[in-house]
Amino acid sequence: MGGIVVFGAGGRAxxxxxxEARTRGLTVTAVVREPTRYPDLGARGVTVxxxxxxxxxxxxxxxxxxxxAVHAVSPASGPDDGVDAVDPGFFVQAADALLDGLGTAGVARLVAVGLGANLLGTDGRMVLDDPVAFPSALRPFALAHTAGLDRLRERGDGPVDWVMxxxxGFLEHGGPRTGRYRVGGERVPGGAGESGERSDGDGAGRPWLSYADLAVxxxxxxxxxxxxxxxxxVFNVRDGKR
Ligand SMILES: NC(=O)c1ccc[n+]([C@@H]2O[C@H](COP(=O)([O-])OP(=O)(O)OC[C@H]3O[C@@H](n4cnc5c(N)ncnc54)[C@H](OP(=O)(O)O)[C@@H]3O)[C@@H](O)[C@H]2O)c1
Known part of the structure; x- marks a missing residue:
């Protein structure tokens, strides 16, 4: 198998x-906006x-x-990084540029990283539409992300076969690579009709994922x-020990 190209290669995902790709012997083209900011990224099999x-x-x-290709780009890294003031069109523009650019290049597969805020809660609303569950400051970012997903769906019949x-739940930076993950649908796991897992007071049963297992x-x-x-x-379920 040939190499993969990773957009947002300097970020956590x-x-x-x-x-993960390197452990499997895949070469990686690591795309960043300014290579001099990432002197640590280059390695055997990785071209920045x-x-x-x-x-x-x-x-x-x-x-x-x-x-x-992998889309792991984000215009903001967290609540203190301008997440409340992202360009509402960022993820739409990224979806268009990826579908157009990959189509031109003849790259037929795109794996994009999504955002849990646009999964559906037990009441059928997206998590981002629940003001109790979701902080209002993060809503602009979540809406921008959701618009990008909508754009992928609108353009779903093109030559690039995408998956998001x-x-x-919580995406843990530095969390362990278990090599396992579960795959669900549109609903937050643990709700009716999803994984069937239930949460107890210690967080056991709650969906959770490490960046390492996301990468798997x-x-x-x-x-x-x-x-x-x-x-x-994509998620794992806490066993109560973590
Ligand atoms: N639980 C959840 O649902 C959850 C939790 C966390 C993250 N996520 C999602 O996971 C994805 C990755 O997040 P992350 O935590 O890895 O983000 P991150 O650590 O902030 O990394 C994002 C990267 O995107 C790059 N970037 C920004 N604008 C770019 C552009 N125009 N072209 C190319 N690269 C660009 C940045 O690099 P430069 O600035 O150097 O270009 C940065 O390294 C995002 O979609 C995020 O929303 C989901």
Missing amino acids: GRAVTA VRGDVLDAGSVAGVAAGHVG LTPA AVVDEIEAPVRHRARVS
Whole structure:
């Protein structure tokens, strides 16, 4: 199998995907906006290149010759990083540039990382629409992310076979690689009709995922695609010991 191209390779998910791909012997083209900011990224089998996920020409240029692409880009890294003031069109523009650029480059597979806030809660609303469960300051970011998912769906019949893997629950940076994960649908796992797991007072049964296991799921969907032109949730379930 040839290499993969990772957009957002300097971020938490991008680094985890790069590491997972390398353990499987896949070469990685690591796309960042400014390579001099990432002197630690280059390694055996990893080529760091400059690129912009918002520019279809840039995407096509860095993606050509790869078997698959990963979208692990985010315009904000957390609550203290301008998450309340993101460009509402960021993820739509990224979806368009990726679908157009990968199509031009002949790269037929895209695995995108989603956001749990647009999974459905037990009342049928998206989590982001529940003001009790979801902080209002994060809502603009979540809406922008959701618009990007909608754009992928609108353009679902094009040449690029995409899947969005949405981490359900807490995504733990530095958490262990178990090599396992569960795949759900549109609902937050644990609600009626999903995994059937129930949460107790210690958090046991709650959906959760490490970045490392997210990366396992991402690389699985590149190496052996199972889901096509769809969004699914990806999660593990706390056993009460963590
Ligand atoms: N529980 C959940 O649902 C959950 C939790 C956390 C994250 N996520 C999602 O997971 C994905 C990855 O998040 P993360 O935590 O890995 O984010 P992160 O650590 O902030 O990394 C995001 C990366 O995107 C890059 N980037 C920003 N704009 C770019 C552009 N125009 N072109 C190319 N790269 C660009 C940034 O690199 P440069 O600035 O150097 O370009 C940065 O390294 C996001 O979609 C995020 O929303 C979901």
